[in-house]
Amino acid sequence: MAGAGPLARSALVLVVAVVVHVGLLAHITPAGVIVDPLVLLAVAGGMMGGRSTGASFGGGCGLASDLILHTPFGMSLLVLTLVGYLSGAITEQNPSVGRLARAAIASLLAAGGIGLFAGAGWLMDLVYVTEAPIVRIAIVTGVASLLTNPLLERATRWALIIRPRITAKPESTARGG
Amino acid sequence: MARRAGIRRRTWLRLALLVVTAIALLTLDARGSGGVLDAARGATQEVLGPVRRFGDWVTGPIRNAWQGLVGFDELETENAHLREELAEAHASVLRVGELERDRQELLGLLDARDVVRAIPRVTARVTDAPVSNFERTILLDRGRRDGIREGMPVESGDGLIGRVVEAEPSWASVELLTDPNFDVGVRIVRSGDGGLASGRGPGRDLDVSYIELETVVIPGETVVTSGFAGSTFPAGLLVGTVTDVEPDAVRGAQRVTVHPAADLERLRWVQVVLYEPDVPEPVIVDREPTDSPADAGAAGDQS
Numbered sequence: 001m002a003g004a005g006p007l008a009r010s011a012l013v014l015v016v017a018v019v020v021h022v023g024l025l026a027h028i029t030p031a032g033v034i035v036d037p038l039v040l041l042a043v044a045g046g047m048m049g050g051r052s053t054g055a056s057f058g059g060g061c062g063l064a065s066d067l068i069l070h071t072p073f074g075m076s077l078l079v080l081t082l083v084g085y086l087s088g089a090i091t092e093q094n095p096s097v098g099r100l101a102r103a104a105i106a107s108l109l110a111a112g113g114i115g116l117f118a119g120a121g122w123l124m125d126l127v128y129v130t131e132a133p134i135v136r137i138a139i140v141t142g143v144a145s146l147l148t149n150p151l152l153e154r155a156t157r158w159a160l161i162i163r164p165r166i167t168a169k170p171e172s173t174a175r176g177g
Numbered sequence: 178m179a180r181r182a183g184i185r186r187r188t189w190l191r192l193a194l195l196v197v198t199a200i201a202l203l204t205l206d207a208r209g210s211g212g213v214l215d216a217a218r219g220a221t222q223e224v225l226g227p228v229r230r231f232g233d234w235v236t237g238p239i240r241n242a243w244q245g246l247v248g249f250d251e252l253e254t255e256n257a258h259l260r261e262e263l264a265e266a267h268a269s270v271l272r273v274g275e276l277e278r279d280r281q282e283l284l285g286l287l288d289a290r291d292v293v294r295a296i297p298r299v300t301a302r303v304t305d306a307p308v309s310n311f312e313r314t315i316l317l318d319r320g321r322r323d324g325i326r327e328g329m330p331v332e333s334g335d336g337l338i339g340r341v342v343e344a345e346p347s348w349a350s351v352e353l354l355t356d357p358n359f360d361v362g363v364r365i366v367r368s369g370d371g372g373l374a375s376g377r378g379p380g381r382d383l384d385v386s387y388i389e390l391e392t393v394v395i396p397g398e399t400v401v402t403s404g405f406a407g408s409t410f411p412a413g414l415l416v417g418t419v420t421d422v423e424p425d426a427v428r429g430a431q432r433v434t435v436h437p438a439a440d441l442e443r444l445r446w447v448q449v450v451l452y453e454p455d456v457p458e459p460v461i462v463d464r465e466p467t468d469s470p471a472d473a474g475a476a477g478d479q480s
Contacts, residue, residue: 008270018225019223019225019228020223021308022228022229022232023228023231023232023235023300024232025196026229026232026307026308027232027233027236027237028236028238028240033310034308034309036309036310048429051188051192052184052187052188052191052192055188055191055195056195057194059195059199060196062199062217065202066218067217067218067220067221068222068225068308068309069308069312070309070311070312070343070350071209071307071309071311072203072206073202073203073205073206073214073218074198074199074200074201074202074203074204074205074206075199075203077195077197077198078196078200078203079200080194081192081195081199082196085347113219116214117311126311127357127378128311128312128356128357128359129311130381131357131378131379132310132311133310135296136327137310168307172220172292173326
């Protein structure tokens with residue numbers, strides 16, 4: 001797998017995330033909330049790869065999410081593409097932040113991603129989305145992102161073939177993303 | 178500078194392409210023409226089925242142990258509550274018997290065959306809670322191979338819980354009756370008046386509309402499915418009990434609130450009622466070829 005390109009590596013990371021989601025996280029529900037690793041990955045992908053790579057990686061996460069959820073097909077693709085793009089855009093504005101600050105930003109972005117999903121649900125008049133406990137889901141997702149960000153950063157760096165220390169100009173460091 | 182502008186343009190193009198693709202997929206899905214999408218989703222669920230079951234098997238003991246640790250106080254409260262309920266149940270046995278007699282009598286009066294008991298059922302296990310916080314369905318470990326089809330009613334030992342919305346060879350998903358999209362024709366047993374029960378969201382009671390103002394409805398009355406012609410639900414499935422009645426003079430009807438009989442929060446085993454409604458055969462009208470003068474004239478003009 002070491003010689004594989006970013007597309008194959010990203011696909012592998014997404015498959016692992018889906019298996020972890022369905023096989024593990026769907027059964028462990030802190031505060032009654034299921035943590036969606038694809039939202040966290042979309043954020044990490046955007047933060048590591050920049051807005052362009054983030055949009056694509058987020059899109060991949062969204063497509064994978066659409067395949068396993070019963071929400072309208074394309075909804076997760078739309079939301080996670082935007083999440084990946086926005087994560088990249090925000091990180092590009094503040095490229096030289098420390099690891100802790102990055103984790104905190106990722107946490108806020110992940111919580112914001114849940115808000116964006118709820119907003120899309122509201123636009124599509126999906127009562128089961130708008131009537132879900134959005135604030136609780138956003139808080140738990142944010143905390144989960146804070147705790148797992150180092151691992152997710154490492155996974156997305158490997159997937160997108162990004163050298164660890166260069167984060168100042170992510171667009172120029174992501175190859176083929 | 179030009180390179181940066183190029184990168185920016187490419188980024189915007191990529192984003193636009195992804196957003197347009199998402200909107201196209203949403204449109205296809207909304208129009209119900211997403212056969213390929215449904216097939217892809219079905220295949221993914223089929224592949225992930227064993228993963229879900231394995232995860233459930235592995236995490237089950239851990240979850241139970243955790244529940245035992247953190248839920249001890251809750252368990253004690255629940256025990257006390259259950260004891261109270263048991264006492265109430267003993268007291269209401271006679272009343273239940275009376276209601277059942279009422280139900281049978283009413284079904285007889287309405288000439289609605291009480292087919293409920295005769296319909297075969299498939300017992301299925303609820304494989305897991307949903308995989309998302311925004312999911313509105315539960316999954317069963319039985320599917321088309323066991324005779325389950327879309328639209329079939331699903332009940333627990335206590336009453337109706339929903340309907341099958343998707344059936345694949347080895348699994349099926351069920352829309353719960355509290356879902357805002359869920360509607361079912363119902364009948365209030367004592368009065369025999371019919372209405373439409375609709376879900377109002379998880380944890381909330383059902384709303385029954387179209388009950389006439391003149392009908393006397395008393396809280397505590399039993400509500401069953403009406404099984405009108407073409408309905409995917411047979412007559413006589415227990416839905417719940419009336420908890421509130423509110424006259425709506427503007428609409429000229431009563432708004433009746435019904436508490437579902439089944440506990441939708443703790444579903445482990447359910448039964449799919451293998452009921453397929455009698456669909457009236459299509460009437461085929463043989464049309465004799467008409468040789469009206471107008472037709473002949475038109476044919477002559479064309480030639």
